[in-house]
Amino acid sequence: MLIDSHYHFDFIKDSAVQSEFVEHLNALDIQLVAQTVLPSQFEQVYQLAQVYAQSGWTLRPALGWHPWWIESRDQFEVELSIFQAMLSKTRSIGEIGLDDARQETDGAERQLQREVFERILDMIVEQASLEDGASVPYTLSIHAVRSQDDVIDLLERTGIYQANTAVILHRFNGTSDQLMRHIKQGGYLSVHPDMLQTKKGRAYVQQVPAERLLLETDLPEAAFDEATQGMAEELVAEVEQALTETLAQLSELRGEAMQPIIEATQRKLYGNQMN
Numbered sequence: 001m002l003i004d005s006h007y008h009f010d011f012i013k014d015s016a017v018q019s020e021f022v023e024h025l026n027a028l029d030i031q032l033v034a035q036t037v038l039p040s041q042f043e044q045v046y047q048l049a050q051v052y053a054q055s056g057w058t059l060r061p062a063l064g065w066h067p068w069w070i071e072s073r074d075q076f077e078v079e080l081s082i083f084q085a086m087l088s089k090t091r092s093i094g095e096i097g098l099d100d101a102r103q104e105t106d107g108a109e110r111q112l113q114r115e116v117f118e119r120i121l122d123m124i125v126e127q128a129s130l131e132d133g134a135s136v137p138y139t140l141s142i143h144a145v146r147s148q149d150d151v152i153d154l155l156e157r158t159g160i161y162q163a164n165t166a167v168i169l170h171r172f173n174g175t176s177d178q179l180m181r182h183i184k185q186g187g188y189l190s191v192h193p194d195m196l197q198t199k200k201g202r203a204y205v206q207q208v209p210a211e212r213l214l215l216e217t218d219l220p221e222a223a224f225d226e227a228t229q230g231m232a233e234e235l236v237a238e239v240e241q242a243l244t245e246t247l248a249q250l251s252e253l254r255g256e257a258m259q260p261i262i263e264a265t266q267r268k269l270y271g272n273q274m275n
Helices: 015-028 039-054 073-089 107-129 148-158 176-184 193-197 199-207 231-254 259-270
Strands: 002-007 030-034 059-063 092-099 138-145 165-170 188-191 213-215
Touching (some): 002 231, 015 231, 039 073, 092 165, 165 176, 176 188, 176 199, 199 231, 213 231, 213 259, 231 259
Parallel strands (some): 059 092
């Protein structure tokens, strides 16, 4: 069984396409961690996960606030209060982080991104500290674009690495020093197919311990509203191809069979729970 650790399931708006897509994934023994871009969108994905669980397929709904969707101070407290209320419903967090790549983003907007990210990390640390006994960790899928040092600084400052968490850098494109700083703190890396198209990306997946690697597709690339003929089959084919080809390339690059290692990491991080 393979888990796509970063998939935007809520971008698929048509319920018929959703159902057919899920049916095909179930047959292929592929599961998804469904990233969300706003806390207010999480409940809908969570409810879908309950429905799919009845048919024996696991969708792991992730609670997130993507930096591109951080708009204003007026939005700030409303969405953060929803995040706090929803946190007890899932062990998966994402997509969260910082993005300094957009030219139109000014200093105030960057500061707001940092406040949101830090508040979210603080909430997770506090929630994890209240839990008794061993459990699967909170998995955090982190967006860090031209902000890698700031992201890791905040991860360290909030103590998130020391909480019951698995911090996963998603589509990482920073420096080797930044990556190793993250790995030394116990962090993980999710491998997107594009990473293996560059010399730097191939070097990174050989640097990182095998048990710290996960797979991701970051699909679909954009939201769509209307069903089209064959859309579900096309979506499934994209996911299956991306996961299996990435897995094969990782095994070749590292000179070891990566599927059993990645499956063991998946069990450690996600367990057998639906959430």
